[in-house]
């Protein structure tokens with residue numbers, strides 16, 4: 268397990284064995300790299316607009332809006348459930364390509380020898396959250412999940428392999444990178460809340476999270 272990062276408060280909790288395989292790289296992207304990535308994302312989202320996924324069966328809308336980059340994208344709706352597909356659910360077009368900086372982050376942080384296939388773009392407006400869940404719609408759990416944060420700081424929560432396992436929380440700020448690998452790959456996790464006014468990157472606040480995943484077995 269390799270852990271780096273802030274040492275104060277609840278952040279120290281991420282060193283606990285329950286989250287083995289969790290890797291944090293605070294400040295992985297500097298301000299210039301964050302701004303460049305944001306520009307690339309704006310262009311991509313013009314082609315593949317944010318959509319509102321809905322829950323399997325109930326059709327209840329997510330509060331987080333989403334889009335994707337790369338050969339595959341994660342989508343969810345009432346009838347089809349959670350899945351990956353090669354095209355945007357509303358435009359029917361293929362997802363835009365992943366910018367180079369994301370491919371580099373995947374290899375530098377995740378250290379997995381095959382390329383990522385999906386980059387989920389999560390848009391958190393102020394007041395939105397993501398409930399505790401596992402990332403398990405992929406065929407390949409050997410590959411890590413690599414995530415990058417932009418904009419306002421998130422209070423991120425992670426537990427163990429069972430929903431009822433104890434959880435701990437820490438902050439993910441703009442430019443921070445994280446990988447869920449090894450024992451943490453299937454750990455329950457979520458976002459409790461977005462802390463307003465913590466970043467000037469997005470003019471109207473809010474947070475963007477980019478989650479890179481390998482979907483198929485190489």
Ligand SMILES: O=C(O)CCC(=O)C(=O)O
Pocket residue numbers: 387389397402414421423439456457458476478
């Ligand atoms: O926004 C985050 O930091 C986590 C996102 C997440 O867990 C997911 O997209 O599966």
Ligand SMILES: [Fe+2]
Pocket residue numbers: 400401402456
């Ligand atoms: Fe997740």
